[in-house]
Amino acid sequence: MDEKNLDDMIAAFGLDAAELHNIAASFRYDIEAGLRGDEGSSLRMLKSYVGLPSGDERGEYLALDFGGTNVRALRIRLDGEGKFEILKKVAKPLYVPGIYDFISSEAEATDLFDFIAGIIDEAIEEDRSRTYCLGHTFSFPSEQTDLYNAKLIVWTKEFATRGVVGEVVNDLLAQALVRNGISNVKPAAVINDTVAVLLAGAYKKNSVYVGSIYATGHNTCYLEPYGGQAKAPMVINMESGGFDKIQINRYDHLLDQRSEMPGQQRLEKMVAGRYLGELFGLCLNEALSLSVDGAFSSVDLSEILSDESQDLIRVRNLVQQHLQVIVSEAMAGKLQALAKALVVRSARIIAATYAGVIWHREGNCPGRQHIAIDGSVYEKMPYAAAALQKALSELLGGETAVDTVLENGGSGLGAALAAASACGSEA
Ligand code: BGC
Numbered sequence: 001m002d003e004k005n006l007d008d009m010i011a012a013f014g015l016d017a018a019e020l021h022n023i024a025a026s027f028r029y030d031i032e033a034g035l036r037g038d039e040g041s042s043l044r045m046l047k048s049y050v051g052l053p054s055g056d057e058r059g060e061y062l063a064l065d066f067g068g069t070n071v072r073a074l075r076i077r078l079d080g081e082g083k084f085e086i087l088k089k090v091a092k093p094l095y096v097p098g099i100y101d102f103i104s105s106e107a108e109a110t111d112l113f114d115f116i117a118g119i120i121d122e123a124i125e126e127d128r129s130r131t132y133c134l135g136h137t138f139s140f141p142s143e144q145t146d147l148y149n150a151k152l153i154v155w156t157k158e159f160a161t162r163g164v165v166g167e168v169v170n171d172l173l174a175q176a177l178v179r180n181g182i183s184n185v186k187p188a189a190v191i192n193d194t195v196a197v198l199l200a201g202a203y204k205k206n207s208v209y210v211g212s213i214y215a216t217g218h219n220t221c222y223l224e225p226y227g228g229q230a231k232a233p234m235v236i237n238m239e240s241g242g243f244d245k246i247q248i249n250r251y252d253h254l255l256d257q258r259s260e261m262p263g264q265q266r267l268e269k270m271v272a273g274r275y276l277g278e279l280f281g282l283c284l285n286e287a288l289s290l291s292v293d294g295a296f297s298s299v300d301l302s303e304i305l306s307d308e309s310q311d312l313i314r315v316r317n318l319v320q321q322h323l324q325v326i327v328s329e330a331m332a333g334k335l336q337a338l339a340k341a342l343v344v345r346s347a348r349i350i351a352a353t354y355a356g357v358i359w360h361r362e363g364n365c366p367g368r369q370h371i372a373i374d375g376s377v378y379e380k381m382p383y384a385a386a387a388l389q390k391a392l393s394e395l396l397g398g399e400t401a402v403d404t405v406l407e408n409g410g411s412g413l414g415a416a417l418a419a420a421s422a423c424g425s426e427a
Contacts, residue, residue, distance in 0.1 A: 006334040009283050012249040013341040015348045017394055019247070023349060024395055026245040027356030031238065035224070042266075044239040048195045049147045051233050052202040052209075052223060053417045056080040057425050060087070062123060062132045062185060063415035064116065064173070067139025067193045068157070068216045069093055069103075071116055073123035075132075076416040078425075082204040084413055090122040102161060109163030113176035121182050132185045135419030137411040138169050139193035139217065141239045147422050150190040156241065157217045157274050158260050188422035189415075192237040193374070194221040196414020199235075201372025201407045203417055208370050210357055211410070214350060214384070215375030217241060218272040222357050240353050241268025251282050267353070271346040273298035273377045279342055284335070288325055295322040298377060304339045305382035312336065344387045346377070351391035358402060366396065372407035379406055 015023075027043075034045035057078045065072040071094055075087040094102045094112070102112040124132055140159070142150035152164050164172065170187040177185050191199070198211025198221055212220040221237045244266040248256070252270055255278055256262050259269065269275045277296035285291055300318060307314035312332035319327050319335065327335065358366045377384050385404065393400050 006287055006331075006338065009251075009287065010334070010338050010341045012251070013338075013345045015345050020348055020352050020391060020395060023246055023352035024355040024359070027240075027243060027353045028359045030243060030245060031356060031360045034238070035236075042242055042244040044141055044153075044237070044242060046141065046192070046237040046239060047144055048191055048221065048235040048237055049144055050189075050191060050195065050199070050235055050418055050421055052235070053199055053421070055082050055203055057203070057417055057420040059420060059425055060132075061416040061419040061423075062120065062134040063412040063419070064120065064134060064136045064187075065193070065196075065411040065415060066116065067137060067411070069095055071119060072412060073116075073120045074412040074416075075123050076412060078416055078420060084203075084416070086412070088123050088125070089412075090119050092119055103159045105160035105162065107161045109161060109167070109172055110176070110179075112161050112164070113172045114180060116173065117176040117180040117182055120177065120185055121180065124182075124185065128182075128184050130184065133419045133423035134185055134187045135189045135191070135415035135417070135422070136170060136173065136187055137193050137196040137415040137418075138190050139213070139219075139411075141237075141242075142169065142190065142192070144190070147189045147191075147418065148187070154261070154264070156261075156265055156268065157272075160260060186423075189418035191414060191418045192219065192221060193411045193414075194219045195235050195237055196412075196418070197372050197374045197407045197410035198223070198414070199417040200410035200413040201370065201405065203413065205370060205405075207368060208372050208405075209361060210354065210369075210371040211235075211407070212350070212354070212371060212373045213375045214271075214273075214373055214378035214388075216272060216274045218268050218350065218375075220350075220353060220357065222361060225361060238357075241265045241272065243267040243353065246270070246349070251279055251286075254282050255279055267349065271349050273375070273381075276342055276346060276377070276381075277301055280339055283338060284319075284323065288323065290323060290325070292323055298381065301339045301343065302381050304336055305343065307336065340383055343377075343381055343383050347384045347387035348391040351388045351395060354392060354402075354404075355395035358396065366400075366402055368401040370403050370405040372410065373404050374407045374410045378404075379408065 034041035034043040201208040315332040
């Protein structure tokens with residue numbers, strides 16, 4: 001492997017100012033086309049049937065957070081004035097290698113929802129003495145007709161459980177609760193995780209109109225102030241991971257071809273944690289003439305990027321462990337630069353989509369505001385948050401009034417706020 005090839009590979013993940021600007025402009029175009037219902041838009045622009053909270057919601061609610069490899073059930077008390085308390089939290093993985101797997105194409109909806117019902121029962125400590133109003137953060141593209149009715153359009157993030165696509169997810173949940181003798185828990189609202197993050201951010205702070213997830217998956221929603229397809233004001237889940245007016249390189253193409261759904265979720269496959277490690281692995285396969293599948297995760301990328309040792313020993317050990325190949329210090333340096341290029345590209349693409357939303361909402365001179373973001377990549381991946389903020393300044397002007405803010409755990413709080421909206425405050 002010569003270093004020149006690696007330099008070319010790193011360059012293939014570069015994104016200059018002009019390309020960044022183009023992505024932002026075509027993203028805005030697709031937002032507006034999507035709102036008009038034009039077939040050509042790659043953004044689903046899904047209605048959420050919820051607006052922003054007042055900040056004064058009160059009462060005890062159940063929140064279910066289902067959207068990644070861990071499912072969580074929480075009992076939350078909203079205290080108004082942007083305050084809340086988590087009274088109980090239960091979290092379990094949906095997949096434990098060699099033990100159980102509720103997310104593969106072998107898994108059935110009934111088993112998945114029975115498992116989730118069990119987690120909810122733990123969150124209420126098997127209490128049957130009162131009725132619980134449940135808000136459900138369901139982080140997959142869903143077609144809604146009201147706050148309760150959300151049908152899964154398609155699985156993403158490589159989920160593939162049978163019997164869920166096309167179904168009303170809250171019906172599947174309600175049936176499982178009844179099957180398991182937990183009839184006092186009433187699913188009342190379903191929201192996307194981006195919507196949950198936006199609601200949570202807006203509950204605590206004024207001037208939050210955009211919510212986003214930058215984690216295993218990626219997506220963004222915003223408060224649509226204008227008419228169009230949505231009756232204003234309503235939060236719109238853009239399903240921005242599906243955006244496809246974006247140049248891909250041959251590693252992106254390879255990854256797409258090997259994924260559960262080739263041709264779909266183009267942007268998500270370039271930016272989200274579920275795919276960053278895999279992209280890195282595909283590049284290394286080419287660089288080192290190997291064919292090792294799924295060797296790297298985004299946690300490995302994070303590990304590679306945080307190695308500040310002189311001889312890059314952690315990078316070299318990690319490559320040796322995963323690929324049984326010994327790399328020189330110089331090569332380890334190049335691999336670190338490749339990992340950085342992947343992460344920086346990811347953050348710049350996401351920043352371009354935020355700029356597209358902000359131009360759509362407010363034109364070229366946006367007011368002071370915060371974009372609420374939740375997710376492990378934004379929170380923990382070296383370079384991600386800084387590259388995102390820098391690209392936002394490049395796009396919106398150096399003195400930009402737009403900041404990003406971590407809304408940690410927004411999925412649970414947002415679900416409780418959606419439940420309050422469906423069942424009424426002080427439930
Ligand atoms: C889903 C979105 C979700 C995002 C973040 C994507 O794969 O399609 O609905 O918001 O992941 O979890």
